[in-house]
Amino acid sequence: xxKASILIAEDDADDRFLLQTAFTENxxxxxxxxxxxxxxxxxxxxxxxxxxxEDPDQLAYVRPHFPSFILLDLNMPKKNGREVLKEIKEHPxxxxxxxxxxxxxxxxxxxxxxxxLGANSYIVKPSSFDLLLKIIQQIRNYWLMTSAxx
Numbered sequence: 001x002x003k004a005s006i007l008i009a010e011d012d013a014d015d016r017f018l019l020q021t022a023f024t025e026n027x028x029x030x031x032x033x034x035x036x037x038x039x040x041x042x043x044x045x046x047x048x049x050x051x052x053x054e055d056p057d058q059l060a061y062v063r064p065h066f067p068s069f070i071l072l073d074l075n076m077p078k079k080n081g082r083e084v085l086k087e088i089k090e091h092p093x094x095x096x097x098x099x100x101x102x103x104x105x106x107x108x109x110x111x112x113x114x115x116x117l118g119a120n121s122y123i124v125k126p127s128s129f130d131l132l133l134k135i136i137q138q139i140r141n142y143w144l145m146t147s148a149x150x
Contacts, residue, residue: 004030004068004144009041009084010102011076018129019071022136030140033067038079041072042087045094069098069143074105074114082117089118098143 006023010016016034023032035041048065070088074081081101088094098120103110111122123139126132143149 006032007067008071010073011036022132037076038084041084071102074103085117
């Protein structure tokens, strides 16, 4: 089984618990990192930078340490999901990380806006735990086993 590194940006503690439980009940042993707002997302990603061995003053991202994908809630404090998505997709290195919007917002305007900002997928949070189990399985299988990511 593929072991992945997944970053989940979710400000609601109950949703974080349900997501962690869904990964566990599906039998996944992925390294899951939770952050609670958009500022924490960007801090997490920027902390993947290390000094170059040739030039210690030169910082670079360590590609193998990038999350396999990011599950991003839209409605978060400090910096919302749209702002984070825009920032990630405008960055020359970070833009390669798949970002899946995972939110309760069903607005067609919002869906279009997120795709215009570079979202790789937009998924409305399910209303039951059984559906969440299936959706997590589908997301993980697609992004880790089906899709080729640079």
